[in-house]
Amino acid sequence: MLNFTFHNPTRILFGEGRIADLGGEIPSGARVLITYGGGSVVKTGTLDEVKAALQNVTVFEFGGIEPNPTYETLMQAVELARRECIDFLLAVGGGSVIDGTKFIAAAIPFVGEPWDILAKRAPIQSAVPFGSVLTLPATGSEMNSGSVITKGATQDKLAFMHPLLFPVFSVLDPTRTYTLPPRQVANGVVDAFVHIAEQYLTYPVDARVQDRFAEGLLLTLVEEGPKALAEPGNYDVRANLMWTATLALNGLIGAGVPQDWATHMLGHELTALHGLDHAQTLAIVLPAMLQVRRTQKRDKLLQYAERVWNLRDGSEDERIDAAIRHTRAFFESLGVPTRLADYGIGAEAIPPLLDKLAQHGMTALGERQDVTLEQSRQVYELALSS
Amino acid sequence: MLNFTFHNPTRILFGEGRIADLGGEIPSGARVLITYGGGSVVKTGTLDEVKAALQNVTVFEFGGIEPNPTYETLMQAVELARRECIDFLLAVGGGSVIDGTKFIAAAIPFVGEPWDILAKRAPIQSAVPFGSVLTLPATGSEMNSGSVITKGATQDKLAFMHPLLFPVFSVLDPTRTYTLPPRQVANGVVDAFVHIAEQYLTYPVDARVQDRFAEGLLLTLVEEGPKALAEPGNYDVRANLMWTATLALNGLIGAGVPQDWATHMLGHELTALHGLDHAQTLAIVLPAMLQVRRTQKRDKLLQYAERVWNLRDGSEDERIDAAIRHTRAFFESLGVPTRLADYGIGAEAIPPLLDKLAQHGMTALGERQDVTLEQSRQVYELALSS
Incomplete structure (x- = not known):
């Protein structure tokens, strides 16, 4: 066996109905940006279920994160988050939304051009904490610190990871995947x-x-x-x-x-x-x-x-x-x-x-x-x- | 599958030579109480190896934690820790030493009679952070929040657990088990x-x-x-x-x-x-x-x-x-x-x-x-x- 370090601090809330337990996982008074994709979480009611579970926080929304999330789209969320002083992110979707949210989390406090995090391995010093509500089992992004982002302009698809980018928590409700x-x-x-x-x-x-x-x-x-x-x-x-x-x-x-x-x-x-x-x-x-x-x-x-x-x-x-x-x-x-x-x-x-x-x-x-x-x-x- | 919550924040440092990496895991300036058992870690040199890896901390020692650790012995460590303002514990040994150290960690700041944590399920409000260096693979205490303590006077052997009692880190060096x-x-x-x-x-x-x-x-x-x-x-x-x-x-x-x-x-x-x-x-x-x-x-x-x-x-x-x-x-x-x-x-x-x-x-x-x-x-x- 090779030597290794293993550390995975993400809290998993697993099972039917666990979205209702979200409230207790986000600090009271937080300014929360909910991020999501093409709108299926709106249609299925998952977004409403999430919002109903949030208590004593101010909620903002950013939809439209695409499969293979792009730098260009995510930077719009970064601008919104900076403008609104967002201090907690909540990704509702699959791996693309969670990956994208990791980039947003790292980019918000980043000084300089955030694409350098991917292109130049620029060091991450801090990140906005975030959780996730998973709707598509696939990438594992809900319990790891990695992310893959695409720059639409150049079609570069690059990966990065950082210990600050583990979700604080992830809700895994299997019933949310029935309509996939x-x-x-x-x-x-x-x-x-x-x-x-x-x-x-x-x-x-x-x-x-x-x-x-x-x-x-x-x-x-x-x-x-x-x-x-x-x-x-x-x-x-x-x-x-x-x-x-x-x-x-x-x-x-x-x-x-x-x-x-x-x-x-x-x-x-x-x-x-x-x-x-x-x-x-x-x-x-x-x-x-x-x-x-x-x-x-x-x-x-x-x-x-x-x-x-x-x-x-x-x-x-x-x-x-x-x-x-x-x-x-x-x-x-x-x-x-x-x-x-x-x-x-x-x-x-x-x-x-x-x-x-x-x-x-x-x-x-x-x-x-x-x-x-x-x-x-x-x-x-x-x-x-x- | 039943619903569940899974959260395990312990960082595992696994492999030959990983004791040398201890230094980076304990806050600089900490007052560290090393806890151990009957002295085999002294004889094998593991204790010396641990102390050599510690940097910029003040080290105290408490040996003699027995298999099936007793309340009576552990309370001596609690008194020492309170007297010396210990703010980090480092268990070096097997499950009994780590279980005992969890009790010490919870008992130091506990107001009242610490045996009540076991006998009356008295709530734990805080605990001193601790790590472990494992020398005996068996109980799993190095990566969980549970502990079993015996009251020598009455031969009561009781268990308790608390989310504050996960080791911050555990070093697992298989070579440390060769002499068991x-x-x-x-x-x-x-x-x-x-x-x-x-x-x-x-x-x-x-x-x-x-x-x-x-x-x-x-x-x-x-x-x-x-x-x-x-x-x-x-x-x-x-x-x-x-x-x-x-x-x-x-x-x-x-x-x-x-x-x-x-x-x-x-x-x-x-x-x-x-x-x-x-x-x-x-x-x-x-x-x-x-x-x-x-x-x-x-x-x-x-x-x-x-x-x-x-x-x-x-x-x-x-x-x-x-x-x-x-x-x-x-x-x-x-x-x-x-x-x-x-x-x-x-x-x-x-x-x-x-x-x-x-x-x-x-x-x-x-x-x-x-x-x-x-x-x-x-x-x-x-x-x-x-």
Whole structure:
């Protein structure tokens, strides 16, 4: 096991009806800016439920945070927050809204150009505290300190994280996910799956608990993902998916083990240049990445084959082939295609993707920093069509 | 899944050499009381290593906290701390030292008789912050807010917990456990095992992640426990055990599921009246408890049989019998006997044990509060001899 530091101070309020407990989590007298996305939280009544739970605070609202939240939109919220002396933020939505709110939280007190937090790794000295009400289980942003922001002007999609950016609390009410469109449910399952894979499918360091936990989360996604699409109102299915997606990226399964994240980096460029959903890009890149990196990931791929897919017969290479095939089939079974061709993207798209990777310094990716641009090219090429 | 609140703010510094990082975790200028037990941390050099890591603080020491820490001993530390205006505590040792330090932390600012915190559930308003350096993986006290204290005068062993009593940080260096006597290593494995059982072997609520995590921890104990005894200097084995014991009782696997704890309550009385090690009492009580409660726990016992012990053949009752037999054999294989007779305790001991349970209000125990004194009597009787 590798040495690690683990610290996750976010308080989780989990279960049906927990939005009603929000009031006690925000300081009395706070000036609260509620942030949300395209308006589904208005339509579903979640926003009203949230506002009804707030007590003795002054409430402001900022809607319109888009999927893959942009710097340009978020800076409007920063200006509003500075103008109104906001001292608490409350994100109501999915990972994009929470990620965006983390940027707002850091940008409000930031001296200088806030984009430098992403582009230049400018140090964060303070942040406005914030909580979240999660409506889409997927990214894990509700219980971590990371965020991914896109600059619309240049199509740069960059990540940052900081210990001050853990939500103070997050409310996870599974019933709030009943009305999600199937595409978002499926995307959430794929997103959580690939988060786990990035922390699990590397090389063994005899970290048995982390491996068992990762496998337990993957098994839960395999068991519950299809049911979530078939039975949208099944509480326990939604509850299991919600808690799985949170635990997939809250630092726990990644503590003390190597981490990859190459799939995410290649995926981010696909979203930035072609507008694909984040999860779609992961479903495209992961199977190809596992194929290209099968030698380096051999031991963990064999463990994955046995413990997640119960593949025990055949040669080692046959079991690895089957595990990758099962992974792809699982994504496809959820309605998420796994080839670039399925999204109308051809070979001519690859050079610009590689240029963007190079421009973002993504030339030595993966758990051993040995995924070169040449290997990334192989991954994109292998992902073109079946 | 049941509704839950999960919050665990303890920062974990895990790995070889992490004691050196202590300095940065304690406020500069603090007046620090280091607490420890019988002196093994002096002999092994761990205490010196801790003191060398402390910077810009004034250090005081209080040794002699016993296994099953007593109110009488701890109050001496409280007096010292009050006299010296201690504002940070640092526990160096195992669960008893950390549990004791939690009581000291709460008692220092307590107005009135601190035993009332346990005996009368007197409310805690504040506590002195504290950290820990763990030397014995077992109780999980290093990452939870609970504590068990014994009043020597009356042999009352009682538990309390409070959100203010999470360690601010805990250092987990597996190499610090190399010199533990085999009995303490075995006890630690049993203790962690039963902590997990108390949160897992109840009734199903379709909490799949919690079940998978509990099973992963149990499997790790089964795999690594015997190796820890056979290869005391195997770093990865010690690391896996240490992290498993912490995660066995940090709130995670118990969030959203029923919890039992009847085995612990019956065990506490055995320690209080007969001086058995805490883990010995658990090894005695758990197999008998599972036998007596096999109807109420049927579904989870069958799941446990299959997923932890790989028992798939025979009737349901045969698989449950085998699972209980495997559990007992596992404890025995570690050198921890599982019958009262093995410790020289006979049937005449049972009425006083039941009297103590009654006196402590333990008349409706378990995940459904239906373990009566009569059932506790059956458990003790079944545990007498093979």
